[in-house]
Amino acid sequence: MKFVSRLILAIFITTLLFVSCSQEERFEGSFYYSPQNVKAGEEITVKYNPDSSNLAGKEDISLIAYLYSNKLENTVDVPITNNGKIYTGKIRTNENTLGVLLKFKSGNEIDNNNKDGYVVYITDHEGNPIAGSYAGYGAAYNRWGAYYIDMDRDKEKAYKLIIKDFTEHPEIKPIFLNTYFEVVSGIKPEKKEAIIKKELDELAKTNLSGVEELSAMADWYGRLGDEKLAEEYKTKLIENYPDSEFLENLRIKEFKKEEDVDKKIKMAQDFEKDFPNSENIDYLYDKIANVYRDDKDYNQALRFLQKNGDKTSSYRFYSVVKRMLDENADMNQALKIIELGVNRCRNELKNPSQEKPNYLSESEWQAKRKFYLGINLYAHGRVLYELDRREEALTAIEEATQLTNEEDDVINEFYAKLLIENGHYDVAMDKITEFIKTGYATAQMKDFLKEAYLNEKGTEDGFEAYAEQFEDAAKEKLITKLKNEMMLEPAPAFTLKDLTGTEVSLAKYKGKTVIVDFWATWCGPCLASFPGMKKSVEKYQDDEKVKFLFVNSWERVENKKQVASEFIAKNEYPFHVLLDDENKVIEKFKVSGIPTKFIIDKEGNIRFKSIGFAGSDDKLVEELSVMISLLN
Numbered sequence: 247m248k249f250v251s252r253l254i255l256a257i258f259i260t261t262l263l264f265v266s267c268s269q270e271e272r273f274e275g276s277f278y279y280s281p282q283n284v285k286a287g288e289e290i291t292v293k294y295n296p297d298s299s300n301l302a303g304k305e306d307i308s309l310i311a312y313l314y315s316n317k318l319e320n321t322v323d324v325p326i327t328n329n330g331k332i333y334t335g336k337i338r339t340n341e342n343t344l345g346v347l348l349k350f351k352s353g354n355e356i357d358n359n360n361k362d363g364y365v366v367y368i369t370d371h372e373g374n375p376i377a378g379s380y381a382g383y384g385a386a387y388n389r390w391g392a393y394y395i396d397m398d399r400d401k402e403k404a405y406k407l408i409i410k411d412f413t414e415h416p417e418i419k420p421i422f423l424n425t426y427f428e429v430v431s432g433i434k435p436e437k438k439e440a441i442i443k444k445e446l447d448e449l450a451k452t453n454l455s456g457v458e459e460l461s462a463m464a465d466w467y468g469r470l471g472d473e474k475l476a477e478e479y480k481t482k483l484i485e486n487y488p489d490s491e492f493l494e495n496l497r498i499k500e501f502k503k504e505e506d507v508d509k510k511i512k513m514a515q516d517f518e519k520d521f522p523n524s525e526n527i528d529y530l531y532d533k534i535a536n537v538y539r540d541d542k543d544y545n546q547a548l549r550f551l552q553k554n555g556d557k558t559s560s561y562r563f564y565s566v567v568k569r570m571l572d573e574n575a576d577m578n579q580a581l582k583i584i585e586l587g588v589n590r591c592r593n594e595l596k597n598p599s600q601e602k603p604n605y606l607s608e609s610e611w612q613a614k615r616k617f618y619l620g621i622n623l624y625a626h627g628r629v630l631y632e633l634d635r636r637e638e639a640l641t642a643i644e645e646a647t648q649l650t651n652e653e654d655d656v657i658n659e660f661y662a663k664l665l666i667e668n669g670h671y672d673v674a675m676d677k678i679t680e681f682i683k684t685g686y687a688t689a690q691m692k693d694f695l696k697e698a699y700l701n702e703k704g705t706e707d708g709f710e711a712y713a714e715q716f717e718d719a720a721k722e723k724l725i726t727k728l729k730n731e732m733m734l735e736p737a738p739a740f741t742l743k744d745l746t747g748t749e750v751s752l753a754k755y756k757g758k759t760v761i762v763d764f765w766a767t768w769c770g771p772c773l774a775s776f777p778g779m780k781k782s783v784e785k786y787q788d789d790e791k792v793k794f795l796f797v798n799s800w801e802r803v804e805n806k807k808q809v810a811s812e813f814i815a816k817n818e819y820p821f822h823v824l825l826d827d828e829n830k831v832i833e834k835f836k837v838s839g840i841p842t843k844f845i846i847d848k849e850g851n852i853r854f855k856s857i858g859f860a861g862s863d864d865k866l867v868e869e870l871s872v873m874i875s876l877l878n
Contacts, residue, residue: 304352377415392838461492563587620649778863
C-alpha cells in the first residue's frame with residue numbers, strides 16, 4: 247500500500263512538473279512576456295516562437311530591444327536561448343523607461359510584428375500603462391520606429407495613441423509637444439496652424455521650465471511666424487540651457503547658410519567649444535571637407551583631413567577619394583587621404599572615439615564600423631590599382647569583401663577582377679559563383695567567370711551550362727525572397743500635376759502595373775538610383791501594361807517645379823515626374839525615407855515596397871523586373 251501511495255505521489259509530482267513546464271512554454275501566437283505588469287527598472291522575460299512568423303525555420307535568430315521614453319533612449323542586444331521551439335531572453339528596463347519595442351531578426355530578415363513592433367508597456371501598480379507609454383509608442387510610429395525597427399510610419403496610429411495618453415494624462419503634454427505637432431501637421435494640414443497655436447497659447451499660461459518644453463515653444467512659435475514669442479522662449483533657453491539641442495540646431499542652420507569656407511571653419515570650431523559633447527560635430531567638419539571636395543581643391547582637402555580627420559566621420563575619407571577616382575585626380579594625393587581614412591577606421595573599430603549611438607545596439611554599431619572600414623579599404627584598393635600596385639590592391643579588396651560580408655556587389659566585382667588579373671583563377675571561380683548564388687553579383691561577373699573558367703579549364707566548352715546553374719539558383723532565390731515580401735494594401739488615391747501642368751491621377755492607370763518612385767533633388771541615394779531607373783523605364787517603354795511615375799516630394803526649395811524640371815532636363819531622364827508640392831501624397835503612403843518605390847498591381851493594390859538604393863543598377867533593374875513579372 248505504501249508502495250502504491252509512493253508511486254501515485256511520484257506520478258503526481260512528475261505530472262505537476264510536466265504541466266508546469268508545459269504551461270510556462272505554451273502561449274498563443276509568436277510572442278509572450280512576463281510579468282504582464284512591468285514596473286520601470288524591472289526585468290522583462292520575453293518568449294518567442296517563430297513557427298507562425300516569417301522567421302519560421304530560420305537559424306541564428308537574435309533579439310534587439312528599443313527602450314523608449316518620449317524618444318528612443320537606448321538600443322540593446324538581448325541574449326536569447328533556444329529550448330526546442332521557444333526562444334527566451336531577458337531585458338532590464340531603467341527608471342526612465344516608458345515602454346520597450348522589440349524586433350527579432352535572422353540575417354537580413356526581421357519579424358517586427360507586421361510593422362507594428364512587439365511592444366511592452368511599463369505599468370503602474372494597478373497594471374495600467376503609465377503616463378507616456380502610449381504617447382512614446384506614438385512617437386515611434388511618427389518617426390524613429392520606421393528608421394530602426396522598419397515599422398510603418400503611421401501618423402494616424404500615432405495621433406490616436408498620443409491623444410489617448412493626453413486625455414488620460416494631460417500633464418505629459420509638454421514633453422510630447424514636438425511629436426504631437428509633427429503628427430497634427432501630417433494628418434490635419436488645413437487645421438494645423440489653428441491647433442498648434444491654441445496649444446501653444448494654453449501652455450504659455452503655465453510655468454514651463456523644462457528644456458524640451460521651452461525648445462518646442464521657441465521652435466513652433468517661430469514656425470507660426472510669431473518671432474516675438476519665439477525669441478522670448480529662445481532667451482529662456484539660453485539662460486537656463488545654453489547647451490540645449492535646440493540651440494545646437496540654430497547654430498547649425500547659421501553654419502549651413504555661410505558660404506565662406508574659412509568662416510565655416512571658425513563656426514565649427516566655436517560650435518565644438520560650446521557643445522563639446524554634441525553628436526553634430528562630425529557633421530560640421532564633414533560639410534567643410536565636402537566644400538573642398540566639390541571645389542576639386544584636393545590639396546586643401548588633404549590638409550584639412552590631416553588636421554581634422556579625428557573630427558569628421560569615417561565615411562568622409564571614402565567620399566572624397568571616390569570623387570577623386572571618378573575624376574581621375576592625382577592618385578598619390580588620393581592615397582594619402584585614404585590611408586588616413588583606413589587608419590581612422592581601424593582605430594574606431596578597436597577604440598571608438600564616441601559613445602554608442604542610442605539607435606544602434608552594440609552588435610549593429612560594430613557592424614557599422616566594420617562597414618566603414620570595408621568601404622575605405624575598397625577605395626584604398628582602387629587607388630592602389632590605379633598606381634599599378636595590383637597585389638597590394640588585392641589584399642585590401644579581399645579584406646573589404648570580408649568586412650562587408652560579401653554583400654556589396656560593387657566591391658565583389660572589383661575583387662573578382664583583381665583575382666583574375668593576379669592569376670587566381672580557381673579562387674575567382676569559387677568566389678564569383680558564390681556571389682551569383684547569393685545575389686550579390688553584377689552583370690559583369692559572368693564575363694569574369696568565363697575568363698576564369700577558360701584559364702582554369704583551358705576551354706570554354708561547358709561554360710554556359712556551368713554558369714546557368716548558378717544564375718538559375720540566384721533567380722529562384724530572388725523570386726522566393728520577393729514572394730515573401732509581397733503585400734496587399736490599397737494604394738492611396740492621388741491626383742498631382744506633372745511638369746507640364748497636366749493633372750495625373752493614379753486611378754487613370756488602373757489595369758496597369760504602376761511603379762511610384764518618391765524622390766527629391768537633394769537626396770543622394772535617389773539620384774544614385776536614377777541611372778538604374780532609367781534602364782528600367784527604357785526596358786518597359788513599349789509595354790503598355792507598365793507605367794512609371796516619379797513623385798517629387800520633400801523638396802527644400804521654394805521654386806520646386808523649376809528645380810525638378812531643370813534637374814530632369816539636364817540629365818535627360820525619360821521620367822514622368824509629378825509634383826507633390828505640399829507633401830500630402832508622400833504622407834498618405836507613409837514614407838519614412840527616400841527613395842521609396844511602391845509597385846502597384848492592376849487592381850490598385852500595393853504589392854511591393856522598396857526603400858533605399860543598394861548601389862547596383864543591374865540589381866535594381868532585375869528586382870523591379872521580377873516584381874513586375876510576378877504581378878503580370
